[in-house]
Amino acid sequence: MDSDPLNPYTIILSLFLVAGLATTAWGWKILARGRRTRQWPTVEGKVVHSAVKDQDSIPDIAYAYAVSGVEYRATYQFPGGTQPSQELTATYLAKFPTGSKVTVHYDPNHPDQATLEPGVGRGDWLILMLGLFATVFGVIFLFFGGIG
Numbered sequence: 239m240d241s242d243p244l245n246p247y248t249i250i251l252s253l254f255l256v257a258g259l260a261t262t263a264w265g266w267k268i269l270a271r272g273r274r275t276r277q278w279p280t281v282e283g284k285v286v287h288s289a290v291k292d293q294d295s296i297p298d299i300a301y302a303y304a305v306s307g308v309e310y311r312a313t314y315q316f317p318g319g320t321q322p323s324q325e326l327t328a329t330y331l332a333k334f335p336t337g338s339k340v341t342v343h344y345d346p347n348h349p350d351q352a353t354l355e356p357g358v359g360r361g362d363w364l365i366l367m368l369g370l371f372a373t374v375f376g377v378i379f380l381f382f383g384g385i386g
Contacts, residue, residue: 251380258372265366275343275356281305283342283352285334290327297322297330303342305349312342312352 283303291298299314314334316322322330334340334354344352 251376254372255376255380258369258376262366262369262373265369268365272357275353278343278356279346280341280343283340285336285338285340288331288334288336295322295324295327297327299330299334301340301342301354303352305344310350314354
């Protein structure tokens with residue numbers, strides 16, 4: 239590879255490497271938060287709304303809970319860009335019907351942050367893996383040649 243630091247391939251691969259490192263750090267942060275949620279305290283809550291949101295079939299699930307006498311309301315958060323199948327939507331609506339009691343896991347330092355399903359999500363590993371792939375790709379081609 240050309241050692242000229244202004245070589246367009248060097249610039250592109252350097253940016254790819256930086257993006258890979260940033261994505262890896264972001265993925266690691268998501269996984270660490272997911273693991274922490276398993277240790278959060280729990281309270282009983284109640285599903286106050288459970289229906290299909292608009293035409294995109296994403297379930298809209300809202301729940302209420304109280305911590306130290308303070309009432310909170312939260313919504314079940316699906317990852318951005320999620321397009322669940324009709325079967326998945328039906329599963330969540332059946333799992334969390336309006337009026338049902340639920341176990342709410344809440345952040346003891348920020349009780350307004352809560353989840354109904356603690357732990358690492360199915361797709362959470364994908365961000366870390368993409369970041370690692372981009373980082374390894376950038377390192378291999380930037381430092382060991384392959385282009386140029």
